[in-house]
Amino acid sequence: MRKTGIALTALTLFLTTALTACGGNNNNGTNASSTAAPADTEAATSEAPAAEPTKLTLWTFVQQHADFYNFMAAEWNKGNPDQQIVLDAQNIPYDDMHTRLLLALQSGEGAPDLVDIEQSKFPNYMKGNVQLVELNDIVEPEIPNIVKSRVDIYSKDGKYYGVDLHVGATVMYYNKELMDKAGVNPDDIKLWSDVETLGKTVAEKTGVPFITFEGAGNWSWWPAINQMKSDQVGPNGEITVDDPRNIQAMSFFKKLVDEKIAAVSPGVGHDTPEYKAFMNAGGAAAVFMPFWFMNRFTDEMPDLKGKMIIRPMPAWETGGNRSAGMGGTGLSITNQTKSLEISKKFLAYAKLSKEGNIQVWKQLGMDPIRTEVWSDPAMAESNKFTDYFGTDIFATLTEIKDEIYPVNIRETSPKVFDAVRNEIVPKIFQFGEDPETVIKKAAEALRKDTGQ
Secondary structure: HHHHHHHHHHHHHHHHHHHOOOOOOOOOOOOOOOOOOOOOOOOOOOOOOOOOOOEEEEEOHHHHHHHHHHHHHHHHHHHOOOOOOOEEEEEEEEEHHHHHHHHHHHHHHOOOOOEEEOOHHHHHHOOOOOOEEHHHHHHEEEHHEEEHHHHHEEEHEEEOOOOOOOOEEEEEEEEEEHHHHHHOHHHHHOEHHHHHHHHHHHHHOOOOOOOOEEEOOOHHHHHHHHOOOOOOOOOOOOOOOOOOOHHOOOHHHHHHHHOOOOEEEEOOOOOOOOHHHHHHHHOOOOEEEHEEEEEEHHHHHHHHOOEEEEEOOOOOOOOOOOOOOOEEEEEEEOOOOHHHHHHHHHHHHHOOOOHHHHHHHHHHHHOEEHHHHHHHHHOOOOOOOHHHHHHOOHHHHHOOOOOOOOOOOOOOOHHHHHHHHHHHHHHHHHHHOHHHHHHHHHHHHHHHHHHO
């Protein structure tokens, strides 16, 4: 917008000096007309037609994300009449989208202007000659205002290539109706050991599992080990999936399943139609998932409105971390865009601005990466999330925000995550195999596969 103003001033000055009477578009769609005309010419006072809107294509794999970007495009257009956007936000299934993107970038054609890339897939696009646009010019000025780790995930060699939607703080979602029926106060569950004792009471008195774990995913094991300051990949990409802390957590979870305190999620994942139908019918008393899972409840489990509350995760030990930053989607710009400047402006507006971060909460129920908005009065306003979960949502986030340990996303991460989802977790939770044996065998194969 500043460049537009300079260009307009210069153009108006030129036209005034030349005493001509013509109007036209500059690159940003601003209009100019002369203030005087020679006596022997017809005065021209009509404005030139506005610049054509810029069409931007955006790929994502979550419908709620597509809805958010469409909303932000409409908001952008309200404030930028001279730089209108027509956004084509396409929701494409997760695996299909990431595969199509990789092929389009490798072939040099067919990629969108902007794309959501899930964090565990991001290293696939950092290999060799990166085909995404560097974003340092819009990211670096905002580093003091955001949770830096949520852009570090999408960086390489000091260059930023994506900006996340949220912090992804993992929390416990309790069905208060079931907890009350069992006579158990969720606030009394402070440690994972409490889950075994109090969770057993809930299961016995309600006839449903206290909690569920994924049977082919990473949203149960990964946050639990992150609480212990462990990870599945080390800082230098080393395979750490068989760290003793990881085995300890998985063995404990398997014990809970064996004791009928926990159950394997229907659909073997928490973000599946089977699981959502199960939970919507009161199938389990609790689940832990990141903050972004709130919109799955509000949009796809309507019968639980007013029954669910949000609390910190139980810690492994007194004083231990009660949350974990999980999941993430980096919005990136591909090098095939023909509208780089406006793509950057829109990305910065949607993901880095104060306005955009407030809407991340209002539209998606996610915890924004811009920390100043956490205490903004707008965050306390009533919306569908406060109507569903209660008004203390952000009080929980504020309570746990300093108890989130960073995760490592490295070139080896996609292979490790695939092994976790497709081999380790299914063998343990679906087929009942011994956690330590499964994990160590998988770690050995991963080290061999990655040359470690």
